[in-house]
Amino acid sequence: MRGFGEIAERLRRSTVEVRIPGERGGGSGVVWNAGGLIVTNAHVARASDTEVDLWDGRRIPGRVVSRDARRDLALLNITASNLEPATPGDSAALRPGELVMAVGSPLGFAGALSRGAVHSIGPIDGMGTRPWIRAGVRLAPGNSGGPLANARGEVIGINTAIVNGLGVAIPSNRAVDFVERGPLPSLGVALRPVRLGLLLLDVDSAGAAANASLKPGDTLLLSLDELNGALDSGGEVLRLRFLRESKIRETYVQLARRRAEAA
Amino acid sequence: MANELATLSQELAAAVANAGKSVVAVHARPRFSSSGTFWRPGVIVTAEHTIRREEEITVTLPDGAKAPATLVGSDPGTDIAVLRVEQEGVPVGQAAAQPAPGNLALAIGRSHDSGVNATWGIVSAVSGPWRTWRGGRLDAYIRLDLTLYPGSSGGLVINTDGAPLGIATSALSRIAGLAIPAATIDRVVDEILARGHVARGYLGLGLQPVELPDHQKGLIVLSVEREGPAAKAGVLIGDILLALGGRSTADTDDVQAALESHGVAKNVEATVLRGGASQKITVTIGERPRRS
Numbered sequence: 001m002r003g004f005g006e007i008a009e010r011l012r013r014s015t016v017e018v019r020i021p022g023e024r025g026g027g028s029g030v031v032w033n034a035g036g037l038i039v040t041n042a043h044v045a046r047a048s049d050t051e052v053d054l055w056d057g058r059r060i061p062g063r064v065v066s067r068d069a070r071r072d073l074a075l076l077n078i079t080a081s082n083l084e085p086a087t088p089g090d091s092a093a094l095r096p097g098e099l100v101m102a103v104g105s106p107l108g109f110a111g112a113l114s115r116g117a118v119h120s121i122g123p124i125d126g127m128g129t130r131p132w133i134r135a136g137v138r139l140a141p142g143n144s145g146g147p148l149a150n151a152r153g154e155v156i157g158i159n160t161a162i163v164n165g166l167g168v169a170i171p172s173n174r175a176v177d178f179v180e181r182g183p184l185p186s187l188g189v190a191l192r193p194v195r196l197g198l199l200l201l202d203v204d205s206a207g208a209a210a211n212a213s214l215k216p217g218d219t220l221l222l223s224l225d226e227l228n229g230a231l232d233s234g235g236e237v238l239r240l241r242f243l244r245e246s247k248i249r250e251t252y253v254q255l256a257r258r259r260a261e262a263a
Numbered sequence: 264m265a266n267e268l269a270t271l272s273q274e275l276a277a278a279v280a281n282a283g284k285s286v287v288a289v290h291a292r293p294r295f296s297s298s299g300t301f302w303r304p305g306v307i308v309t310a311e312h313t314i315r316r317e318e319e320i321t322v323t324l325p326d327g328a329k330a331p332a333t334l335v336g337s338d339p340g341t342d343i344a345v346l347r348v349e350q351e352g353v354p355v356g357q358a359a360a361q362p363a364p365g366n367l368a369l370a371i372g373r374s375h376d377s378g379v380n381a382t383w384g385i386v387s388a389v390s391g392p393w394r395t396w397r398g399g400r401l402d403a404y405i406r407l408d409l410t411l412y413p414g415s416s417g418g419l420v421i422n423t424d425g426a427p428l429g430i431a432t433s434a435l436s437r438i439a440g441l442a443i444p445a446a447t448i449d450r451v452v453d454e455i456l457a458r459g460h461v462a463r464g465y466l467g468l469g470l471q472p473v474e475l476p477d478h479q480k481g482l483i484v485l486s487v488e489r490e491g492p493a494a495k496a497g498v499l500i501g502d503i504l505l506a507l508g509g510r511s512t513a514d515t516d517d518v519q520a521a522l523e524s525h526g527v528a529k530n531v532e533a534t535v536l537r538g539g540a541s542q543k544i545t546v547t548i549g550e551r552p553r554r555s
Contacts, residue, residue, distance in 0.1 A: 003268060097279030097369060097381040099272040117275060117369070119412065122377025136382045136410055151272035164413050 028146030040145030068183035089154030104146030309417035340399025358445030384409025464522030467491020
């Protein structure tokens with residue numbers, strides 16, 4: 001019988017540890033293809049240059065090639081031979097009760113395995129309207145960015161957070177979309193929900209919001225879920241009402257075009 | 264890449280999907296919802312400790328619709344509450360035979376936004392009838408080695424065949440989740456549907472275990488409730504209760520057991536030691552006043 005151990009061993013070879021040089025702590029990542037693409041969490045790949053430890057002990061520099069902060073996903077590129085990529089599964093077919101296992105480097109213990117069952121699939125209060133996979137697997141800081149796999153060893157999620165003791169993973173289909181079509185459009189801002197809407201704390205000078213002349217201190221008059229919904233709707237122009245110096249104003253934000261759906 | 268683990272995984276998911284047809288989300292407390300189970304047509308059983316209000320209770324049905332529910336009654340002792348809804352629902356099937364330690368088990372719950380949920384583990388201990396710290400009696404003690412996350416209590420515990428073992432609760436043991444056995448639920452639901460609550464026998468005595476000179480044990484009467492069942496029968500402060508209904512009483516648990524086997528409004532014979540002499544007093548068991 002192919003048990004947890006055998007499946008976990010294959011998964012372990014497709015799992016890497018991701019660290020930012022000079023910083024304590026790290027996360028995990030999934031070897032996505034033999035060409036050296038690694039999928040991890042955006043909150044793990046916080047800097048543009050990372051260090052990637054492979055299962056066999058090799059340490060290789062990893063360059064961030066794409067990042068989607070809203071989906072908490074990042075793509076790294078490493079140059080290495082003999083990589084053993086993971087096999088993505090279909091997260092849309094996943095059901096509560098299915099057996100799953102997580103591999104990663106919780107608290108720095110590389111290759112640690114935890115197992116459990118899928119708890120539920122759906123949105124989480126305060127974490128947007130998109131579905132997440134919740135799984136009864138024991139995770140710790142350091143599992144972030146690592147694979148959650150089904151009983152066939154297919155990666156069906158990217159472990160991302162722990163909520164009420166449950167492991168929370170990004171469904172693999174969302175990661176596939178990110179790898180194939182790039183990040184979702186974003187405003188390029190740091191913001192904080194306030195009573196009236198969303199207060200802009202920082203505006204990336206190269207981002208869509210800056211191009212639409214939004215500035216730090218402006219308050220967008222909509223909720224975070226409404227903003228995310230509008231950004232995800234597929235439209236290329238976003239009309240935004242905002243408050244500046246006690247006056248309601250309006251601007252049009254031109255969003256980045258996404259790559260076409262892969263055939 | 265078929266393998267036995269994948270087959271088991273699919274069987275577990277199928278059991279969850281099937282059992283989930285009987286499981287609802289219960290909205291009767293702030294923040295977290297809990298789960299509930301259609302035990303009979305239109306009758307939902309949930310964990311009493313998750314019911315924090317008696318009105319404006321709603322449930323999320325398996326089809327995602329919200330429906331109002333009325334609280335028929337509850338029994339804190341066994342952590343069972345009974346709700347009634349207009350919808351018949353899909354009641355659970357025939358309960359499983361008593362599980363053995365090591366059997367795989369799944370606890371099925373539901374939340375409004377994520378639908379059905381499941382946790383997986385094993386039955387870690389099983390024993391005979393067990394009294395809860397809340398005073399109720401479970402027909403069996405079924406301890407679960409699986410994590411009950413917030414909102415799981417009141418959900419259905421099944422084995423891998425999908426047969427119900429009982430209802431999940433995190434409130435009856437500090438160290439583990441328990442399954443309230445199906446037999447207990449059947450009994451308590453019957454009583455709640457008939458009376459709105461579970462009547463518990465009552466003597467109206469304050470008792471303290473004492474050791475007698477002959478090393479026999481008894482319970483000394485420290486207080487007698489005025490007009491209570493024991494007072495009416497003539498029990499006095501200072502009497503030492505030696506037996507109740509033919510069962511010797513070394514501990515207050517023995518009194519509970521004797522009251523349970525007789526029932527409210529039945530007569531029971533008490534053997535007391537008064538002034539060095541043993542005598543028999545017939546007490547008509549009263550009903551324990553309920554918390555208001």
